[in-house]
Amino acid sequence: MSATRVRFEFQAAASGSGRRGTLTLRGRSTPTPAFMPVATQGTLKGIHARHLPRLGFHALLANTYHLALRPGEETVRALGGLHRLMDYPGIVLTDSGGFQVFSLATRRALDDDGVTFRSHLDGAEVRLTPERAMAIQHALDSDIAMVLDECPPAEAARGELERACDRSLRWARRSLQAHRALGAERACFAIVQGGRDLALRAAMAGELARDDFDGYALGGIAVGEDAATIRDQAERFAPLLPAAKPRYLMGVGSPREVVAAVRAGIDLFDCVLPTRNARNGFLFSRAGTVKIRHAEHARSTAPVEEGCPCTACTRATRGYLRHLFLADEMLGPILATEHNLVFFARLMEDVRRDLEQPGAIDWSWLERDAA
C-alpha cells in the first residue's frame, strides 16, 4: 500500500496497451493520458495559469532547479506555495532539478551523496542531494515530487550508464525515504534511466518496482534524439514500468510521439514544445505547421486552424498574428501560446476518446506532422 493518498484508476484500452484513466491527489484530478504544459519559472510564458483548466490542462510541470535559484523555495513557501503563487487549481508536478543541473549548471561535482554546482544565473555554489531535492519540492508545495537522479548523456558508454543507474537507484530510495518523512499526502515518482539499453532499463525498473512509488517515469529519452528514436524507445521501455501506477514519459513530446507512447501505455507527458514553438512563431495545425512570419500570411484573414476555438483562431487573423510577430509585440507570442496549448489540449481529448472508442479518431493528419 502506498503511504500517500494518490488514486490512479484506469481502464485498459479495448485493443493495444493504452490506458484511459484518472489521477487524483490532494483533491486535484486530471484525466489521463494527460499532457502537462511547462511553467519553468512558476508561470507559463504569456498565460496566467488560472486559464489552464478552461483550456483543458488539469496538471502542469514546474522546474525545481529554476525556482530554487529564483525566487528561492523559501520565498515560494512564504507566498503560499506554487498553487497560490500561480493561482493554479490543478495538479502541480515538480521535477527534481537533476536534469537542469546536468544540462544548465556550470562546474558540476558529482559524488555519491549528491551534486554540487554553480547557478547559471549568478555562479553561486549550490548543493543538491536527494534529501534536499525533496525538501525543496516540499517547500514549493507541488503535488507530485520527482526523485533526484543522475542524468548521463544519451551517448554515454555502458559502464557510465550502469554506474549512473546504480547511483540513481540509491538516490531514488533516499528520495522516497525523505519524501515520506516530510509527510504523506504528496506523491513521489521514481525515474527509470538506462539510456537505450533495454537490459539496463529493465533491471532498474525491476529494482524500483520493489519500492512503492506513486508513479514511475522514463527519463533520459527526449534529450536530443530524433522523433523516430523517441517513439521507438517509448514503445520498448513503457512496458517495463509497473502497470498499476501512472507512467510518465519525461520531456515528450510532439503529437506523433505522444500518440505512439500512449499506445505503448504511457499516461503522463510534459514538454515545452507547444509553448516554445509558439514563441518562435511555429503554430500547430492538423493541416501542417503554420510558420506565421512567412510572407504568404501577410494579408490572410484565415484562422491559423479551421475549427480551433482559441482566441487566435476566433478573434484574430493570420495577417494580424504575422504583423504582431514582425513588430515584436508581446500579443503575438501570447496568442500563439494559447493556440498551441489548445491544439495540444484537443490532441489529448482525441487521444482519450480514441482509447474509449477505438477508431473514433482519424489520425491521418499525424503523418503530415513534421514536428
Added chain:
Amino acid sequence: MSATRVRFEFQAAASGSGRRGTLTLRGRSTPTPAFMPVATQGTLKGIHARHLPRLGFHALLANTYHLALRPGEETVRALGGLHRLMDYPGIVLTDSGGFQVFSLATRRALDDDGVTFRSHLDGAEVRLTPERAMAIQHALDSDIAMVLDECPPAEAARGELERACDRSLRWARRSLQAHRALGAERACFAIVQGGRDLALRAAMAGELARDDFDGYALGGIAVGEDAATIRDQAERFAPLLPAAKPRYLMGVGSPREVVAAVRAGIDLFDCVLPTRNARNGFLFSRAGTVKIRHAEHARSTAPVEEGCPCTACTRATRGYLRHLFLADEMLGPILATEHNLVFFARLMEDVRRDLEQPGAIDWSWLERDAA
C-alpha cells in the same frame, strides 16, 4: 453644421469649466472625459483589445506613422481595418503621423506641401502630405482622424513657432478637405499648436474655429515639459478651443495632469504612461507608485493596491509579480499593464463622477502622486 455624423453632448459641471459628456460616432460611443490607451502598432502591449471595454476603455489611439510603415495601411485595409484587425469594438482615433515624423524619423525634409523622411525601421524614403495622412487614416479605418501638423520643438523661437503655426493651419484645412472627399461618416479633429505662447495659440485656435472640425486638440504640450508646466499650459490653453466640440489634450498624461486638465475643460486624453510604466515595473496606486522590482516586495502577499479589481491585485501577490519581473517573464508586464489600465479606468470613473457630483471624490491622494 458638421458634415459628419459625430454627436458630442455634454453638461457643464456645476462649478468650474469641466464637462461631463458622451462622444458618439459610427455607432460607437464613449463617456467623456475619456482616457485613450495607446495601441501604437495596432495592439496594446500584452493585452488583447477586446478586453478594453470590460476594463473601462471605449476609445483608444493607434499610430498612423507606425502602422503605415508596418504592416502598411493597405495590409490593414485588406485585413478589415483597425477594428477588425484588433477585434476592438470601441472608438479608434489615429494620429496623423506628424509627431512621429518629427520625433522618430531620420533625414526629414520639410516643404510647404508636406514632409519627406526616412523610416526608422529600414531607412525607406516616405512622403507624407496632409492628403496622404488622411488617406492612410481612411485606409486604417479609424473613427477619428487627426490633421497633419508640423510639430516644432517646445523650445523653438517665436519666429519658428509662427511659421509652423501658419503651415499647420494650411495643412489642417487641406486635411479637412481631403477628409471630406473621402466620405463623411468619420470625424476629423484639428490641432492647435503655438508652443507656450498664448497669443499664437489663441490666433491659431481662432482661425481653426472658423472651419467646422469635429473636434479640436492641443498639440505640442506633453513633449518633455515637467508636470507643473503641462498642467499650467492645459489650464491656459483649454479655454481657447471651441466649447461645443470635443477638446483633446494630446499625449497627456499623469493622474494629476488629467484631473487638472479636465477642470480646465478637456474631454479627451491619450498617453503611453500607464502601459509604458507597467512594462518598467512602475505600478500606479493611490498610496503611491509601487516599484515592483524592489526587494521589499519579495515575500509580500499584499496586492499592488487594496480594492483594485484587476487580475494582478485579485489573483497575484506583490511577491509573485516581483518574481515575474526579475525572471523576465512576459506575465509580469501583462499583469502590470492590466493593473495600470484599470487604475486609469477607475481614475476616469472618479473624474466623471466628480463632474456629476462635485465633492464626491476625495482627491487628497493626488498630492502624493509623483508621476
